[in-house]
Amino acid sequence: ETGVTQSPTHLIKTRGQQVTLRCSSQSGHNTVSWYQQALGQGPQFIFQYYREEENGRGNFPPRFSGLQFPNYSSELNVNALELDDSALYLCASSSTTGMYGYTFGSGTRLTVV
Amino acid sequence: AQRVTQPEKLLSVFKGAPVELKCNYSYSGSPELFWYVQYSRQRLQLLLRHISRESIKGFTADLNKGETSFHLKKPFAQEEDSAMYYCALGGYGGSQGNLIFGKGTKLSVKP
Numbered sequence: 277e278t279g280v281t282q283s284p285t286h287l288i289k290t291r292g293q294q295v296t297l298r299c300s301s302q303s304g305h306n307t308v309s310w311y312q313q314a315l316g317q318g319p320q321f322i323f324q325y326y327r328e329e330e331n332g333r334g335n336f337p338p339r340f341s342g343l344q345f346p347n348y349s350s351e352l353n354v355n356a357l358e359l360d361d362s363a364l365y366l367c368a369s370s371s372t373t374g375m376y377g378y379t380f381g382s383g384t385r386l387t388v389v
Numbered sequence: 390a391q392r393v394t395q396p397e398k399l400l401s402v403f404k405g406a407p408v409e410l411k412c413n414y415s416y417s418g419s420p421e422l423f424w425y426v427q428y429s430r431q432r433l434q435l436l437l438r439h440i441s442r443e444s445i446k447g448f449t450a451d452l453n454k455g456e457t458s459f460h461l462k463k464p465f466a467q468e469e470d471s472a473m474y475y476c477a478l479g480g481y482g483g484s485q486g487n488l489i490f491g492k493g494t495k496l497s498v499k500p
Contacts, residue, residue, distance in 0.1 A: 309487070317492030318393075318475050319433070332487050364432065368488075377423055377435035378488065 278303055280381035282367050288387045289357050295386060297352040299367030302379045307331070309378065310342060318355040319366055322384040325350055354386075362388045393478050395491035402466050403499050407441045410461040410494045412450075412476030421479040422459040423488070424450055428472045436474070437461070446470070466498045 281300045289295050301307045301358055302330050311319035321334035325344035339355040348369070353376050368378035393414040402408055414420055424436040425483045426487055439459060450461045459476060473495050477488040 311488075316492070318477075318492045320487070321487045321489065324487060334487065377438050379435075380425075380433040382432045385437075 277331045280367055280369050280379050282360070282365075282381035282384050284384060285382065286385045286387075288389060289386055291357055291359060293357050294353065294355045295357060297351070297354075297365050297367075299350045299381060301348045301350070301367075301369030305369035305371055305379065306348050308320055308344055308348065309368045309370070310350070310352045310370065312336075313364040313383070315363075328332070330379060334388045357388045359378075359388050390490050391432065391478060393489050393491040394477050394495050395474075395476055397494045398492070399495045401497040402498065404468055405465050406465045408466045408470070408498075409462075410474050410476075410496065412459045412461065412491060414457050414459065414476075414478050416457075416478055420452070422450075422452055423474045423477045423479065424448070424459075424461050425477055425490075426472050429437065433475070434471070467494075468498050468500055471496055471498045 280302050283298045287293045309324040310322040312322055313319040322336050322340055323333040323342055324331045325342055328344045343351045364383040366383045367381045370378045394413045396411050422439040425433050426436040427433045437450050439447055448463045450459050452459050473493050475493045476491045479488045
């Protein structure tokens with residue numbers, strides 16, 4: 277059984293650029309959630325995908341968007357990058373209800389300069 | 390609004406001492422509460438979930454709906470318990486999947 281894998285591990289982008297982050301969910305999990313973790317803060321929920329549809333969204337602007345594929349893997353896209361987007365982006369997968377907890381990836385460290 | 394508060398940013402204890410990491414939540418429905426732990430250079434991982442009422446690595450946490458708390462306890466701390474601990478609230482809104490995390494408490498267990 278494989279865990280959640282994210283790529284790339286580190287990324288540096290320039291303000292105004294666009295970025296795509298990728299996540300493969302744990303085997304048997306059909307739900308993927310994305311979180312942003314700024315330095316010194318807890319993870320903040322961005323959105324969740326279930327059956328290839330967005331299924332809940334946190335307080336993030338529309339320039340944060342995502343996709344889920346038939347194999348349950350997912351992408352997070354951020355357009356028009358801002359300096360404040362610099363953070364660790366975490367992907368978490370779960371079974372449908374999530375009541376049994378979430379399995380997190382190691383994250384992608386995004387730096388916007 | 391839903392909220393999770395972890396009042397202590399840092400908690401430092403000696404090996405063998407009891408540990409209590411505090412977590413208070415704000416939610417009017419039936420909460421699902423979790424404790425996640427992040428050891429140095431490792432990914433965030435689930436430690437406890439309130440629905441299972443289990444003890445993991447000697448840690449326990451009891452949901453107190455009256456006090457809206459879900460404190461994490463261990464009677465005798467070990468050096469390997471040093472890590473960042475996050476309390477998280479789930480089960481709200483239409484989606485079961487969202488988690489609201491507290492800001493975390495860094496536990497340091499000294500020899």
